[in-house]
Amino acid sequence: MAGSNESNVFCSRAYYVFITIILFLHTWNFSVVAKAENIAAMNMCDSNVSSILPVPYGNIFDYSCLPVWKTFALRVSFRLLQIFRSNNHVMTFVLSAGYTSGWVGMGFSKDGLMVGSSAMVGWVDSEGRASIKQYYLRGFTPADVLPDKGELQLTKVPPAVVLNGKTIYLAFQLKVHDLTKAQPILLSFGTKSPVHNKLSIHDDETTILYDLSAGTLIYSFNSIDLKKNHGVLAITGFGVLLPAGAIVARYLRHRDPLWIYLHASIQFIGFVVGLSTVVAGKVLYERTHVMLPVHRDIGLFIVALCILQTMAFFLRPDKDAKIRRCWNLYHNWLGRLVLFLAALNILLGIEVGGSGSTWKIGYGFILAINLLTVIICEVLLRRKKSEETRPSAYQFNIL
Numbered sequence: 001m002a003g004s005n006e007s008n009v010f011c012s013r014a015y016y017v018f019i020t021i022i023l024f025l026h027t028w029n030f031s032v033v034a035k036a037e038n039i040a041a042m043n044m045c046d047s048n049v050s051s052i053l054p055v056p057y058g059n060i061f062d063y064s065c066l067p068v069w070k071t072f073a074l075r076v077s078f079r080l081l082q083i084f085r086s087n088n089h090v091m092t093f094v095l096s097a098g099y100t101s102g103w104v105g106m107g108f109s110k111d112g113l114m115v116g117s118s119a120m121v122g123w124v125d126s127e128g129r130a131s132i133k134q135y136y137l138r139g140f141t142p143a144d145v146l147p148d149k150g151e152l153q154l155t156k157v158p159p160a161v162v163l164n165g166k167t168i169y170l171a172f173q174l175k176v177h178d179l180t181k182a183q184p185i186l187l188s189f190g191t192k193s194p195v196h197n198k199l200s201i202h203d204d205e206t207t208i209l210y211d212l213s214a215g216t217l218i219y220s221f222n223s224i225d226l227k228k229n230h231g232v233l234a235i236t237g238f239g240v241l242l243p244a245g246a247i248v249a250r251y252l253r254h255r256d257p258l259w260i261y262l263h264a265s266i267q268f269i270g271f272v273v274g275l276s277t278v279v280a281g282k283v284l285y286e287r288t289h290v291m292l293p294v295h296r297d298i299g300l301f302i303v304a305l306c307i308l309q310t311m312a313f314f315l316r317p318d319k320d321a322k323i324r325r326c327w328n329l330y331h332n333w334l335g336r337l338v339l340f341l342a343a344l345n346i347l348l349g350i351e352v353g354g355s356g357s358t359w360k361i362g363y364g365f366i367l368a369i370n371l372l373t374v375i376i377c378e379v380l381l382r383r384k385k386s387e388e389t390r391p392s393a394y395q396f397n398i399l
Helices: 002-044 226-251 258-288 293-314 324-352 357-389
Strands: 064-069 072-083 086-098 103-108 117-124 130-137 145-147 160-164 167-176 182-190 204-211 216-220
Touching: 064 204, 064 216, 072 204, 086 103, 103 167, 117 160, 117 167, 130 160, 226 258, 226 324, 226 357, 258 293, 293 324, 324 357
Parallel strands: none
Antiparallel strands: 064 072, 072 086, 086 167, 103 117, 103 182, 117 130, 130 145, 160 167, 182 204, 204 216
16 A cells, blocks of 8 residues: 555656656746847847839839748838729739748738638749749648749749858738738748648747728737747646646545545646736737637636636535535535546647647647656556555454
8 A cells, every 4th residue: 555655756856757747848948039039030120121023113112111920030021002083002012031042931811710812822832943833722631832923913924943052031922901900920831841842740830910091910820929828828727737636636636635635725826827817818809809719718617617716716615514415426526527628628729729830749748748757656556545445364253
């Protein structure tokens, strides 16, 4: 029995050490990489494109340049034309980014989502041939990204792609009829070169909000990065802390009353982080207006269940009360429902948010560790119970 207790303690300690390392590396990686990427993007605006871009893109001198994401910088110039007695704004876009291989894209979305958007994508193949095409993003798979399709109204000026050193430039002009709204712009890249104009799945992507009327950036995920923060908070609170608190409650009960203090503390911190996830999601919606009703509603339902769990903790009956058994069933199964819905909603958020494969692999790894820990500790717990209920090998008959 002592060996089983030691095994349970070892499982819990190993799990906590693993989670601590993951969170530390995750936070350190974000801070270091983000700082380096911000510097790289700012350096992009220092380049003189007049000697790099072809006519007429190289002859425009009123570009406004902003670092927007990673090594991406966006130059924009616009002017007003009178065509058939209607006002048409012609906007010139020049997107520059660090480049070694693959493709770089810039999409224009109606609602901030990838599906239904149109994008300009450029690349340089292994033989040095530059290409730029418009694509219609009908879905998430490469088969749903259609070349030579889309709703962008290009001018008669041909789009251009230029590779200068390790920087690629995408230049094109669009006719824009409505400058009164903020335009969600999708930025993405893939490291695999297109084959027969078919794009590979992007390695990473982001969204910025651009004010067409003022020619300024309203919001960029590069500066505040609410999208990543929302995901990190969700995985930390609902994907790490809440499962850890549940593991403590089930497998450390022999350490009474330590387990109840650990369980309550971890669950409370997880609940606070979960509330922060909702706040970040609300701010994210207000700044991008991306509608994800299913993901949002499941998240709000999870928070409501967490509030019920917190209230139930303060209203729990005494151990000797007849209703205590019903309370235990309610508390345990409601907690399991929260963990299931949380894992489901995190996976849904990663999918509908168009996150890269890094997020899927990272959370899949954490989910696998959670499941593996539960399986190992559950086997040890059941073995311990079977040993306690096993009849003694020595039986005495008293006459």
